[in-house]
Amino acid sequence: xxxxxxxISKNLFDLNGFCSIVTGAGKxxxxxxxxxxxxxxxxxVLVGRSAGGLEAAADSIRAIGHKVRTVxxxxxxxxxxxxxxxxAMDLSRRIDVLINNAGFMTFADMLEVxxxxxxxxxxxxxxxxxxxxxxxxxxxxxxxxGSVINIGSSWSSRASVFNLDGGGVDYCSSKAALQALTxxxxxxxxxxxxxxxxxxPGAVDTPMHADxxxxxxxxxxxxxxxxxxxxxxxxxxxxxxxxxASTFITGQTIHVNGxxxxxx
Numbered sequence: 700x701x702x703x704x705x706x707i708s709k710n711l712f713d714l715n716g717f718c719s720i721v722t723g724a725g726k727x728x729x730x731x732x733x734x735x736x737x738x739x740x741x742x743x744v745l746v747g748r749s750a751g752g753l754e755a756a757a758d759s760i761r762a763i764g765h766k767v768r769t770v771x772x773x774x775x776x777x778x779x780x781x782x783x784x785x786x787a788m789d790l791s792r793r794i795d796v797l798i799n800n801a802g803f804m805t806f807a808d809m810l811e812v813x814x815x816x817x818x819x820x821x822x823x824x825x826x827x828x829x830x831x832x833x834x835x836x837x838x839x840x841x842x843x844x845g846s847v848i849n850i851g852s853s854w855s856s857r858a859s860v861f862n863l864d865g866g867g868v869d870y871c872s873s874k875a876a877l878q879a880l881t882x883x884x885x886x887x888x889x890x891x892x893x894x895x896x897x898x899x900p901g902a903v904d905t906p907m908h909a910d911x912x913x914x915x916x917x918x919x920x921x922x923x924x925x926x927x928x929x930x931x932x933x934x935x936x937x938x939x940x941x942x943x944a945s946t947f948i949t950g951q952t953i954h955v956n957g958x959x960x961x962x963x
Contacts, residue, residue: 700843700892702946704946711942711943711944712938712942713942714736714741715741716740717742718741718743718744718790718793719741719744719795719797719941720744720746720783720787720796720797720798721733721745722747722827722828722831723746723802724743724745724753724800725745725747725749725756726752727907727930728800728930729747731931731933731934732800732934732937733756733760735938736938737765739942741795742765743757743765743768744767744768744769744770744790745757746769746779747770747801748772749771750771753769754769757769766791768786768789769786770786774828775822775827779827783834784838787835787838793842794838794842795839795845795846796845796846796847796848796941797845797848798849799827799828799831799847799848801828802850803820803907804907805870806866806867807867807868807869807870808866808868812868812869817869820869820870821869821876824870824873824876825873825876828877828880832847832884832895835847836884836888839888839891839893840893845892846893846894846895847895848897848898848937848941849896849897849898850897850898850933851874851877851900852870852871852899852900852901853954854871854874855874855875855878856954857871878897881897881950882950885949886950889949896948896949896952896953897952898933898953899955899956900928900932900933900955901954901955901959901960902927902928902956902957903927903933915927921959922956922959923957924958925957926957928955928956928957932955932957936955940953
């Protein structure tokens with residue numbers, strides 16, 4: 700299957716008529732990206748563990764003027780992929796975009812990390828995105844189009860979190876695995892007209908860092924653009940990858956980190 704060449708006489712970032720799924724959508728990066736997609740025309744399926752947080756997020760999407768469904772579930776639940784796909788098909792009878800955003804971070808040291816911590820982070824950061832992606836890709840392949848966007852991390856290209864002297868072996872390696880999964884999945888579905896890409900944020904001030912925000916902000920000195928990243932900094936890249944503006948881009952990781960990777 701060959702995707703059509705974009706018609707540059709039209710707004711290539713227009714998502715009107717799209718149905719997008721975002722996991723971890725109740726707060727932080729997931730909420731911001733959901734709102735960005737809605738502002739550009741997409742209806743939304745919001746996935747998360749907190750019913751209250753999701754409903755507040757859903758209200759913000761309705762205020763923008765688009766349809767929305769919420770799926771309250773842990774992304775690691777065995778029935779999560781089926782629930783998510785069913786919600787999207789019920790809402791719009793189509794799935795155009797999936798953003799695999801749900802994830803978490805630890806600072807485990809290689810000599811101290813325990814099996815449960817390792818298994819838990821891989822379950823959320825790698826296995827869950829794989830299972831949800833597999834379920835969604837089946838629908839996208841039927842339609843002959845679609846865009847999957849995995850939210851990785853620039854720490855996948857680092858040895859430790861926040862450039863500390865060690866720590867984060869489980870998190871850094873899980874995000875590296877997600878980056879490799881993105882490439883492999885992209886190759887498998889490219890002939891069927893579907894794209895898979897990865898956004899790798901650097902240091903971004905989100906609720907995930909609430910208990911170590913002082914440590915996070917010590918890292919500003921490593922960011923050439925001179926400030927901490929915010930969830931809004933990822934929105935343009937997400938809309939770009941979701942839209943027809945990026946129809947010839949797949950299997951890529953785009954680092955959005957203020958130039959962090961230029962500094963060793």
